[in-house]
Amino acid sequence: DTGVSQDPRHKITKRGQNVTFRCDPISEHNRLYWYRQTLGQGPEFLTYFQNEAQLEKSRLLSDRFSAERPKGSFSTLEIQRTEQGDSAMYLCASSPGTSEYQETQYFGPGTRLLVL
Amino acid sequence: GNSVTQMEGPVTLSEEAFLTINCTYTATGYPSLFWYVQYPGEGLQLLLKATKADDKGSNKGFEATYRKETTSFHLEKGSVQVSDSAVYFCALSAPNTGNQFYFGTGTSLTVIP
Numbered sequence: 001d002t003g004v005s006q007d008p009r010h011k012i013t014k015r016g017q018n019v020t021f022r023c024d025p026i027s028e029h030n031r032l033y034w035y036r037q038t039l040g041q042g043p044e045f046l047t048y049f050q051n052e053a054q055l056e057k058s059r060l061l062s063d064r065f066s067a068e069r070p071k072g073s074f075s076t077l078e079i080q081r082t083e084q085g086d087s088a089m090y091l092c093a094s095s096p097g098t099s100e101y102q103e104t105q106y107f108g109p110g111t112r113l114l115v116l
Numbered sequence: 117g118n119s120v121t122q123m124e125g126p127v128t129l130s131e132e133a134f135l136t137i138n139c140t141y142t143a144t145g146y147p148s149l150f151w152y153v154q155y156p157g158e159g160l161q162l163l164l165k166a167t168k169a170d171d172k173g174s175n176k177g178f179e180a181t182y183r184k185e186t187t188s189f190h191l192e193k194g195s196v197q198v199s200d201s202a203v204y205f206c207a208l209s210a211p212n213t214g215n216q217f218y219f220g221t222g223t224s225l226t227v228i229p
Contacts, residue, residue: 035217043160102167103209108159
């Protein structure tokens with residue numbers, strides 16, 4: 001069990017550029033989540049996958065954001081036309097998918113995005 | 117709706133002091149409650165959890181009891197150590213909400229020798 005991994009750990013980009021982040025969940029975990037955390041705040045939910053199906057999306061996930069989990073394993077989160085307000089830590093988590101709402105979510109180290 | 121209100125920090129304690137970090141919640145249905153800890157430069161780690169009323173979660177000397185009547189899940193530790201310095205997040209997961217977690221704003225704890 002190697003834990004949840006995220007790549008890259010840090011990303012600096014210029015406003016208007018596109019960025020893509022990758023998350024590799026714990027193997028055999030069916031559920032995968034993306035959260036965003038800004039300085040001094042708790043993580044805020046963005047979206048959630050059960051296997052390859054994206055089942056829930058937050059209102060925070062504007063049209064510039066898209067997430068995929070094509071084979072039910074790793075996931076990518078893309079932000080198009082980045083804005084300075086997108087600067088945050090992007091967290092990925094996974095859970096086994098064996099029970100409703102009582103499961104522990106296991107978090108990766110996060111990708112810190114800075115938009116200049 | 118679902119939300120978590122957490123005691124604001126930062127909190128500074130001397131080693132071996134008693135710790136309480138308050139957490140209250142509002143939720144639809146009967147949520148599961150969690151405490152996560154984030155050490156400097158690291159990701160969120162589960163500290164403890166409770167999934168029904170009156171359950172007590174415990175780990176590494178930390179405890180929290182799920183109190184339905186007061187909608188609270190306060191974190192306590194009898195004697196803190198310097199190594200407990202971290203940010204602590206209270207969170208809930210509620211039925212029919214897509215398994216998402218709702219987090220509090222976090223409480224930064226610094227323990228001084």
